[in-house]
Amino acid sequence: MLGFIKKDLLMIKSNIKIFAILLIIYVVMAFQGQMDLSFLLPFMSVMVMMSTFSYDSYNKWDAYAISLPGGRKNSVKAKYLATIILIIVTTIIITILSFTISYVKTKIIDFENITGTIFGSLFATILLQSFIYPTMYKFGPEKARIWLMAIIFGVAVIGGFIIQYVDFSAIINILNLIEAYWIVVFLIAMILMLYISYKISERIYFKKEI
Amino acid sequence: MENILEVKNLCKKYKGFELQNVNITLPKGMIMGFIGENGAGKTTTIKAILDIIKNYTGEIKIFGLDNKKDDKKIKENVGVVLDDMFFPEILTPNDINSIMKDIYKNWDSKLYLKYLTDFSLPRNKAIKTLSKGMRKKLEIATAISHHPQLLILDEPTAGLDPVARNEVIDLFQSFIQNEECSIFLSSHITTDLEHIADYITFINNGKIILSKTREELLEDYGIVKCSKEEFEKIDKKDFVQYKKSKYEYEILIENRKVFSKKYNIDTIDKITLEELMVLMIKGEK
Known part of the structure; x- marks a missing residue:
């Protein structure tokens, strides 16, 4: 498994x-206070993994992987785990930086706000991965x-319809x-x-x- | 003699192509050359042996174990070169070493790095920067660096220049020095097989049409070139296939001695695998 x-x-x-480069952009924007780009790195993790x-596919790795011990069983699992590892690492970096920048700028750490933003971007990233990966395996x-474009469009249309007519x-x-347990609820939802x-x-x- | 690979009644259907009751038996310590024209079913057979494809029927045993049930155990001891299927080309030979260490229990980094040096392969260049021949050598080095007992090779010498092909064939021959090891390889380069294969198995249109030892094929089989009049005197039962060219008939016969005695012909040429392939595919009965 580790090899895969x-x-x-x-x-x-x-x-x-x-x-x-994205990290530098994030730090500059965070210091200027113009835009919160906490989502950038975790989001990029999924994008890069998509490549x-x-x-x-180009090198027909899947067929070769199956010829290796444990290849069929571990290929998909490894792809998910590698992405999660990358998302976790980038999220940790962003969290540490966010706390540091907040402290340097204001001498206090806005714990609640930063955690909220980071969890929000983490949730969106995991949602993206959860949608994209099965389509990647299904359609190449x-x-x-x-x-994916069709799914996003479909979700937007259905979402718009629901917002208009549902209480x-x-x-x-x-x-x-x-509200009090939102972190736990978000974590369970992501898992x-x-x-x-x-x-x-x-x-x-x-x-x-x- | 113990068999390292046994394929019994392998069938697989695609639209417009079908593998039909493929039977292969490779004894331990032997090299089997698997020949046939493009699209004959060589790669499909190899993919079924490795359980890469789905929905095939028949029984496949490697080291006496079922290829599906004992998948992991089998693959720990099998080295593979597949035609155009390998690691993503942005990885480097060093990356492959680092990855394979955690995939094969018996991965031998020292041996792998030795092969890289022997084949003059760079360690830190992406696969995509390597020439086709270098890439093939890397695939071969990767296939044999975990001390496998069986090598399954699909076109392992394709794209190699004569010097490199010679190096690779020497490597296969030294691999087979260990009598526990065997090689099953498909190749279009039939001269390579004439040098190293103990058995030749010939597949055409998804069916095995011939499986013999190299001696039987290259010593017993022969090719008779004759005129139309001479050809008409030959009994149909006495030849396998024939091919008509502009000036002569080429006849494939199964036993040179018997044929020569019966028809009183002094010398009958031995056949090369290439001639055999052409006559079996293009010839008529």
Whole structure:
């Protein structure tokens, strides 16, 4: 398993410069207080990992991986874990920087606000990964992008429809109720999303004719 | 003799192509050359042996173990070169070393780095910067650096210049010095197989049409070139296939001695694998 995770992480080492540039942009913007770009690095983690699907497909890695011990079982798992590792690392870096910048600027750490923003971006990133990866496995990296656009468009249309015609008071009541435990609820939701997404991807991969 | 690879009644259907009851037996310590024209079913057979493709029927045993049930155990001891399938090309030979250390229990970093040096392969350059021949050498070095007992190689010498091909063939021959090891390789370069293969298996249109030892094929089989009149005197039962060219008939025969005695012909040329392939595919009965 470790070998397969390493393979995915080594594939993105050439993107370190992109991460470094984004980090500088984030720090500059945070000091100026113009825009909160906490989401940038975790979001970029998923984007960069998405590019590995294209390389895998181009070099027919999936077929080769199956010829290696544990290849069929570990390929999908490794892709998810490598992405999560990258998201966690970038989130930790952003969290430390956010606290430091907040302290340097105001001599106090705005714990609640920073945690809220970072959790929000983490949730959005995990949501993105959970949606994209099964489409990548199902349709391949080329077609997946088109399907992804279709999914986003579909969700936006359905969402718009729901907002217009559905009474949200019950949902708001539930949100008020869980306010104190929001971190736990968010964490459980993220783990659930990832687990369901992983199981779908694994099922697609196992059934796929490679 | 113990068999290292056994394929029984392998069938797989695609639209417009079908593998039909493929049977292969490779004894321990031997090299089997797997030949056939493009699209004959060589890669599909190899993919089924490695359980890469789905929905095939038949029984495949490697080291006496079922290729599906004992997948991990088998693959720890199998080295593979697949045609156009490898690590993503942005990785380097050093990356492969680092990855394989955690994939194979018996990965031998020292041996792998030795092969890189022997093959003059750079360690830190991305695979995409390597020439086709260098890339092939890297694939071979990767396939044999965990001391496998069986090598399954799909076109391992394709794209190599004669010197490199010679190096690789020497490597295969030294690999087979250990009598526990075997090689199953497909190749279009039939002259390579004439040098190293103990067995030749020939696949055409998804069916095995011939599987013999190299001696049987290259010593017993022969090619008779004759005129139309001479050809008409030959009994159909006495030849395998024939091919008509502008000036003569080429006849593939199964046993040179028997044929020569029956038809009173002094010398009958031995056949090369290339001639055999052409006559078996393009010839008529």
